[in-house]
Amino acid sequence: MVEEAVLDDACNTVLVLRLGSAGDTGSISSGHRDALRRKDSSSVKSESSVSNPMVLPQSFLSLGLSDKEFRQSPAAAIFTEAKKEAEAESEETEKIWSRGSDEDDEGSSRKKLRLTKEQSALLEERFKENSTLNPQKQKLALAKQLKLRPRQVEVWFQNRRARTKLKQTEVDCEFLRRWCETLTDDNRRLQRELQDLKAVKPFSAPPPLYMQLPPAILKVCPSCQRATDGSAEQ
DNA sequence: GGAGGGGGCTCCGTTACGTCA
């Protein structure tokens, strides 16, 4: 059951994408190109344990193609070609890409691997040193040390970075939430204070200038009877 | 020197599997 799903999975990937690019009228974006390329190298080649020469992929079943129709279609040729490529994988590459863990030797693509504590610990340690695997060599070495495929190490770092980012976002959100709460509280408090002040001392216009001057220097001009500060008297 | 292909890497969103309550 598991094996069947695996085969379908591997086949699907190859065919859907190859057909997609073939069906396109020649203008494939570089992104698509890259994706197709990667598909070939990571999914197809790494699934070299596929042994059935022609299993009708799930995607063709879903298209309503019969086994015979599929075998006669141009896609079948591409499909077989891809499988040949996969099987023609060199022994050394095979070694590098082999899972290396004792419990899995079926080469299943999506069978989830649970990393051991030791593996996780070492990966965490490396992640603390550097959150990216800079040189390809480093990835290969780490993969070798952990008895994992380089792709698995790569994926682990990707996911780990994503988790870190998510956590940081959560922390930032919490910080902003609290800050917002503080500002709201401050605002309420200030509004209350303002209302209190208004209630106690009604707001009034400032007194005229002459009322702000010390009374001692205010004199009344004998001729005009106006209030002066006396400076003009000399 | 510029264009284009290829390889490698990252990020993002999603899927699917394993575990646990």
Added chain:
DNA sequence: AGTGACGTAACGGAGCCCCCT
């Protein structure tokens, strides 16, 4: 035993950069 939630390994797509031709 069944199930839903959750953590996370794995995947696919897209973009960028660098190197080579």
